[in-house]
Amino acid sequence: MTTIGFIGLGIMGAPMAANLVTAGYDVVGFNRSPDKAKDLVAAGGREAACVTEAAEGADVVITMLPDSPDVLGVVTGPDGVLAHSHPGQLLIDMSTIRPEASRQVAAAAAAVGVRALDAPVSGGEAGAREGVLSIMVGGEAADVEAARPVLEAVGTTVVHVGPHGAGQTVKAANQLIVAGNIQLLGEAIVFLEASGVDLDAAIRVLGGGLAGSTVLDRKAANMVGRDFTPGFRLALHHKDMGIVTTAAREAGVVIPLGAAVAQLIAALVARGDGDLDHSALFALTHDLSTELPDPR
Numbered sequence: 001m002t003t004i005g006f007i008g009l010g011i012m013g014a015p016m017a018a019n020l021v022t023a024g025y026d027v028v029g030f031n032r033s034p035d036k037a038k039d040l041v042a043a044g045g046r047e048a049a050c051v052t053e054a055a056e057g058a059d060v061v062i063t064m065l066p067d068s069p070d071v072l073g074v075v076t077g078p079d080g081v082l083a084h085s086h087p088g089q090l091l092i093d094m095s096t097i098r099p100e101a102s103r104q105v106a107a108a109a110a111a112v113g114v115r116a117l118d119a120p121v122s123g124g125e126a127g128a129r130e131g132v133l134s135i136m137v138g139g140e141a142a143d144v145e146a147a148r149p150v151l152e153a154v155g156t157t158v159v160h161v162g163p164h165g166a167g168q169t170v171k172a173a174n175q176l177i178v179a180g181n182i183q184l185l186g187e188a189i190v191f192l193e194a195s196g197v198d199l200d201a202a203i204r205v206l207g208g209g210l211a212g213s214t215v216l217d218r219k220a221a222n223m224v225g226r227d228f229t230p231g232f233r234l235a236l237h238h239k240d241m242g243i244v245t246t247a248a249r250e251a252g253v254v255i256p257l258g259a260a261v262a263q264l265i266a267a268l269v270a271r272g273d274g275d276l277d278h279s280a281l282f283a284l285t286h287d288l289s290t291e292l293p294d295p296r
């Protein structure tokens with residue numbers, strides 16, 4: 001039986017780890033703050049007391065952590081994954097981090113014979129629960145094929161997009177598209193509410209045309225119902241807009257609309273809304289239209 005060490009049991013990691021158990025893997029999970037392993041244990045997985053316990057002896061180690069420093073610390077730190085690894089072990093980082101940080105992880109892994117992949121995901125909490133994530137993978141082709149059965153237990157679209165770091169570059173583009181989509185959906189819903197049309201009917205018909213999108217399907221109800229429970233925290237999307245802004249600058253590319261949405265996300269984080277779902281971009285747009293009464 002393949003043993004998977006799974007580090008980072010948050011909004012995404014917990015359901016992904018549980019899906020791996022359902023797929024027949026022996027999963028040993030660790031999260032820094034306690035109480036996060038409940039779902040994994042309920043699904044039949046095991047809880048580890050530290051990174052070492054989760055990673056040592058595992059055939060595959062998966063990390064699903066917030067940001068680049070978290071991944072670098074957990075993987076390359078003194079008591080990190082690589083300090084207790086064995087040659088041939090597969091290390092799959094599924095967090096969204098800087099492409100350069102993924103290349104650093106891959107180089108440190110290669111130095112001790114560990115095969116690393118960057119495999120960030122898209123599809124949100126619902127996609128993680130349903131096991132239908134889209135996974136963009138960077139690394140060596142043979143390692144991607146070795147990891148494919150594991151990745152296909154948590155996702156339905158698994159695509160090898162290039163060398164180490166390429167998965168993160170594609171994920172940065174994903175986050176740019178999602179941020180812009182959410183902002184324009186929010187603007188449209190503020191506009192529709194203010195115009196007094198039947199909102200449910202409007203959203204239904206918009207969803208069937210060119211304006212339809214997964215963002216509309218999954219986020220319109222949050223906006224209409226003012227339910228900004230994460231989902232995907234604005235603080236994490238703020239991190240991702242930083243990643244894509246820097247990567248675009250390095251590529252010599254301007255992203256004018258992305259830059260504007262990045263500022264709106266930054267404003268929400270600055271006013272203390274970083275733990276809300278990114279659909280709260282709607283709330284800022286609503287607040288900017290100050291003369292509008294709240295129709296609730």
Ligand code: NAD
Pocket residue numbers: 007008009010011012013030031032033036064065066067070073074094095096097121122123124125231232233236
């Ligand atoms: P989260 O904050 O809910 O989960 C991260 C978990 O990692 C937390 O439970 C935290 O306690 C744990 N953690 C942090 N440092 C740790 C350490 N040193 N050792 C062990 N555990 C540690 O975040 P999330 O929403 O699950 O996102 C995880 C990653 O996936 C992020 O990079 C995010 O950008 C990306 N992502 C999130 C979504 C989403 O919709 N939530 C979608 C796609 C990608």
